Amino acid sequence: MLEGAVQQTIVRDGIRLAIVSAGDPADATIVFVHGYPDTKEVWHPVMQRLAAEFRVIAYDVRGAGASSAPRGPQAYGFAALGADLRSVLDAVAPGRPVHLVGHDWGAIQGWEFATAAAFDGRLASFTALAGPALGHAVTASREPLRHGHVLAALGRLRRSWYILPLLTPGGPTVVWRVLLDRARWRQALQWVERVPVDDEFPAATVVADGRHGANLYRRNLPPRALAAVGLPHARVPVQLIVPSGDRFISDSYYEAAERIAPGLRRRTVAGSHWAQRARPALTAHWIGEFAREATAGQVRPGRRWRRGGGLEQLQGRLALVTGAGSGIGRAAAVALAQRGA
Numbered sequence: 065m066l067e068g069a070v071q072q073t074i075v076r077d078g079i080r081l082a083i084v085s086a087g088d089p090a091d092a093t094i095v096f097v098h099g100y101p102d103t104k105e106v107w108h109p110v111m112q113r114l115a116a117e118f119r120v121i122a123y124d125v126r127g128a129g130a131s132s133a134p135r136g137p138q139a140y141g142f143a144a145l146g147a148d149l150r151s152v153l154d155a156v157a158p159g160r161p162v163h164l165v166g167h168d169w170g171a172i173q174g175w176e177f178a179t180a181a182a183f184d185g186r187l188a189s190f191t192a193l194a195g196p197a198l199g200h201a202v203t204a205s206r207e208p209l210r211h212g213h214v215l216a217a218l219g220r221l222r223r224s225w226y227i228l229p230l231l232t233p234g235g236p237t238v239v240w241r242v243l244l245d246r247a248r249w250r251q252a253l254q255w256v257e258r259v260p261v262d263d264e265f266p267a268a269t270v271v272a273d274g275r276h277g278a279n280l281y282r283r284n285l286p287p288r289a290l291a292a293v294g295l296p297h298a299r300v301p302v303q304l305i306v307p308s309g310d311r312f313i314s315d316s317y318y319e320a321a322e323r324i325a326p327g328l329r330r331r332t333v334a335g336s337h338w339a340q341r342a343r344p345a346l347t348a349h350w351i352g353e354f355a356r357e358a359t360a361g362q363v364r365p366g367r368r369w370r371r372g373g374g375l376e377q378l379q380g381r382l383a384l385v386t387g388a389g390s391g392i393g394r395a396a397a398v399a400l401a402q403r404g405a
Contacts (some may be wrong), residue, residue, distance in 0.1 A: 065264070066108045068115065069198030070292020073130070076151040082130035085156060086111060087119040091155045091202065092188075092359050094351065096122040096151070099168020099195065100281075101240075101249075101274040103129035105264040106167070109344035115354050125170070127276035129269055142176045149177060153186055161188040164353040165339060169280050178302060179295045179324060189358035191351055192302040192336050194310055196317040197295050198288050209369075222313065227281060228276050236278035240271045249274075254337035257311070257336040265341060266308040295324050301363040302353045305347065310337045327363070329354060 068086045084104055094114060096107040104122035111120040124131035126148060127140065136142075153162060164187050166174035171192035177183045178190035179197075210216070229235035249266050253259045267273065302325035306318060322328050331350055335342040357363045369377060383405040384391045 066115075068109055072155070073185050074151060074155045076148065077093050077187070078132070079126055079134065079148065080130075080359050081126070081152060083121060083123040083152060083156060085116075085119065085121040086114040088224040089119055091117065091119045093119045093121060093160060094146045094355055095149075095152065095157075095162045095164055097125065097166040097170030097173060098122065098128070099162070099166070099170045099172075100277045101270055102265070103269065103273065105129075105166075106266060106338070107340060108264060110340045110348045110351065113345060113348035117352060118163075118355065119157075121152070121156050123148075125173075125277075127279060128273045129267055131271070133276040135382070137279040140279040140283040142173065142284060145173050146180070146182065147404055150183075150186070158393040161186055163187075163189045163191070163351075165191040165193065165351055166195055167193040168337070169277070172198050172284075175212065175295065175298075178298045181299070184299060188318040189299045189301045189303070189354060189363070190298065191305065191354055192258055193305045193339060193347065194307050196313065197321070199295055200282060200320040201313075201317040212375055224314070227285065228314070229282045231279040231285065240274040244271070244274070245325050246302060253338070257337060257338060257342075258390070259338045259341045285311060297367060298325040301327065301329070301354070301358050303350070304333050305339065305350060306371070307337055307339045308332050308334050312337050329363070373402050381405050 066084060070085050072083050073080055074083065082104070096104070096111065098104055098106050104124050107120075108386060114120050125145065127133045137171045144175070163172050164177065166172070174190050174192055174195070175197035177186060226239075229239050237365045246266060246268065249270055250261050253266060254261050285358055302321075304318060304321055304325075306315065318330075321330070333339045333343055333346060338346045354363070369381075378400060382398070382405075383400040385396050385400070387393070
């Protein structure tokens with residue numbers, strides 16, 4: 065439960081959007097967008113840790129939780145999702161830029177919005193957690209096949225096996241009404257993903273959310289798969305948080321992130337796909353730190369370590385030396401320090 069939470073509902077073109085907020089409205093604002101098949105409550109542990117310093121806001125996207133679930137895939141395109149976000153911003157932070165944070169499909173949406181001129185002046189930064197740009201994910205899946213590396217392609221696609229039943233006619237109903245229910249999904253999260261569960265997560269509406277939310281895949285994935293369109297450059301500072309134990313998204317899907325987000329801040333968090341639940345303190349720390357830097361206009365450029373990239377990569381990095389007891393550890397530390405670590 066999010067302490068001090070304020071619940072509200074807005075309606076745009078007949079679509080009801082459920083919003084929760086906490087914190088001082090005068091503070092810098094962070095807006096959280098959840099993924100599939102979650103609801104806004106998935107962010108509560110992170111929001112609670114940030115509410116003393118920021119105004120924190122989350123909303124149920126269309127098709128999830130207490131928001132409307134329009135029928136048919138056509139209602140779930142990026143244009144409609146972007147219009148929903150603009151309506152939320154107009155209602156909770158009119159005329160003010162916000163820091164956008166997305167997880168899974170919330171992050172996939174966020175990449176679209178962070179690279180769109182339509183959100184100029186509305187976004188101050190973007191943090192993507194366990195969610196690549198959709199065009200990049202499609203391209204990464206195709207690349208090995210272009211070079212005849214079938215096994216490599218299958219290795220990349222094996223984590224995304226669940227997409228096929230979600231795209232198959234009737235598949236989402238079979239998955240969520242026959243194979244899964246809230247109890248089974250709860251057990252999978254707790255014992256396979258090692259994610260803490262409670263009365264709010266997974267939501268009581270997860271079966272309906274899973275069926276309706278499948279329209280995100282059905283509406284947006286096929287057009288990108290048929291003609292992967294490169295994204296323009298990000299128009300705000302971007303932070304990428306990649307869970308090291310993600311069973312659903314291949315690390316290769318993030319390889320092109322630096323191309324559209326120069327100065328990308330990339331971090332790796334140990335654990336499963338739901339890092340905001342498994343590691344809420346660390347996730348909140350990184351989100352808050354990045355938001356503070358972006359608010360001050362002093363975002364430090366991030367640099368991904370590259371094998372064979374040279375010793376100059378040590379500049380400004382933290383080096384941890386262990387396992388030495390006879391002077392070699394000190395010598396290694398001095399040598400690293402001399403190279404800027």
